[in-house]
Amino acid sequence: MILLAQSCGVNSNLMFKEAKSDVNYDSIPLNPTEEYRISADDKIAFTLTTNNGTAILESMSGVSDESGSANSNVEYVVRSNGTVELPLIGKLTVAGLTVEECEDTLTVLFSSEYKEPFVQVRVTNQRVIVFPGNGSDAKVIPLLNSNTTLMEALAQAGGITERGKANTIKLMRKVDGKRQVYGIDLSTMEGLAHVDMIVQANDYIYVEPTPELGKQVANNVVPIVSLISSTVFIISAITLLK
Numbered sequence: 009m010i011l012l013a014q015s016c017g018v019n020s021n022l023m024f025k026e027a028k029s030d031v032n033y034d035s036i037p038l039n040p041t042e043e044y045r046i047s048a049d050d051k052i053a054f055t056l057t058t059n060n061g062t063a064i065l066e067s068m069s070g071v072s073d074e075s076g077s078a079n080s081n082v083e084y085v086v087r088s089n090g091t092v093e094l095p096l097i098g099k100l101t102v103a104g105l106t107v108e109e110c111e112d113t114l115t116v117l118f119s120s121e122y123k124e125p126f127v128q129v130r131v132t133n134q135r136v137i138v139f140p141g142n143g144s145d146a147k148v149i150p151l152l153n154s155n156t157t158l159m160e161a162l163a164q165a166g167g168i169t170e171r172g173k174a175n176t177i178k179l180m181r182k183v184d185g186k187r188q189v190y191g192i193d194l195s196t197m198e199g200l201a202h203v204d205m206i207v208q209a210n211d212y213i214y215v216e217p218t219p220e221l222g223k224q225v226a227n228n229v230v231p232i233v234s235l236i237s238s239t240v241f242i243i244s245a246i247t248l249l250k
Contacts, residue, residue: 031191038205043106048090051083051133056118061126083132134209138165141172141215151209159203161213168215176216
């Protein structure tokens with residue numbers, strides 16, 4: 009009974025177990041079906057230039073040493089109510105907007121103070137979480153560009169670990185407010201069809217680890233066997249002394 013109870017904890021650290029029917033192995037989206045929309049807790053930064061960005065081109069060509077732009081490295085946090093506090097503008101609701109829509113909104117708002125403003129917005133904290141096959145090696149990978157592929161994300165996480173099952177990779181993506189699970193097999197050459205899949209912010213990439221049944225059963229059983237052996241030895245010794 010003790011052994012049975014102990015066995016319940018074997019490989020209890022394995023995550024995201026599900027029936028095969030819960031995983032989509034078909035119609036895996038290689039490219040984003042829609043643009044990323046800014047959400048609460050995102051961090052954004054923007055660059056503001058006047059005269060439709062003329063100063064940027066002049067600076068690049070060497071005509072002018074002045075950039076003529078407010079190239080801000082300051083990050084602004086989108087609050088839980090979807091608003092962000094920006095200089096001159098004040099509170100602005102940006103949650104639900106794409107980056108392009110946010111740029112258009114800021115261009116209109118800044119036009120009352122600046123001549124022909126040219127605005128560029130970027131979300132600075134976009135990332136994916138990668139479990140490469142061993143839970144202790146999980147990594148948060150920042151998306152430095154908008155076309156980061158599945159293979160690049162895995163490479164930045166250090167690749168698939170020795171315990172990782174290349175034929176059982178799950179990519180979990182939020183679609184219409186619900187996580188969709190896509191199954192990917194990179195153990196064969198056919199998997200090349202999916203390595204260029206573009207990952208999106210807040211994706212979870214989970215490489216299923218190989219269960220360590222022997223090791224964990226041994227870890228659970230050896231202490232119990234040792235205890236039983238010690239008990240039997242003590243009882244036998246007492247019996248002999250009698």
